Amino acid sequence: MNDRAPGLVLGEDVKIGEGVSFGAHVVVHDGTIIGDGCLIEDHAVLGKRPRLARGSSAQGEVGTLEIGARVTVCSGAVVFAGASVGDEAILGDQSFVRERTRIGKGSVIGRGSVVDNDVVVGDRVKVQTSVYLTAFTTIEDDVFVGPGATTTNDDTMARHGDETPLRGATLRRACRVGGGTVLTPGVEIGEEAFIAAGAVVTRDVPARAVAMGVPARVVREVGEEDLLERWR
Secondary structure (H helix, E strand, O other), rough: OOOOOOOOOEOOOEEEEOEEEEOOOEOOOOEEOOOOOOOOOOOOOOEEOOOOOOHHHHOOOOOOOOOOOOOOOOOEEEEEOOOOOOOOOOOOOOOEOOOOOOOOOOOOOOOOEEEEEOOEOOOOOEOOOOEEEEOOEEEOOOOOEEOEEEEEOOOOOOOOOOOOOOOOEEEEOOOEOOOOOOOOOOOOEOOOEEOOOEEEOOOOOOOOOEEEOOOEEEEOOOOHOOHHHHHO
């Protein structure tokens, strides 16, 4: 652990691996687990406990924040207790990761992006700047989410009873979602699909489809030359 970390605050029962480096004024809350070789930059907050409004859909057990090996948590990022961050992931400056969320190995969460509670982000996912991933969103491996994209999960905008579940979007393997897109509650973007910038997606998009517009419509198919396997 770096012994030159002014203002470092460590809670009780924190576990820190070998070769971890801390910036200035980092706060690590009780029970947090940090893997070997991690870089935790200035003013990051790890293991924050949630404070929830009465009736919030985010109620539930929280647990411990677990950060894998060689993870970078950039300046000002906040990562809640109960999240899990895979090896070699990068959480960008001022990113925000809520409880019970999983960030997969090698994934990147861009600057200022918000990953809400109960989200699953697969391996090697690229989430760009200022993205909002709402609660109960699922993102499979190798997905690209462009800057400023927004997912939603509640058609009623909070005017529903407890019996109405929230429905995040599902982004299948290797799909690409352009900048400024909006995904409405419960939509599924198929494997290797392509959503053009600025689209508003109100219905499911099939695998390998190219969709654009408001509301989004399928206009063609992703060509063989653009499939992920050609670009690894």
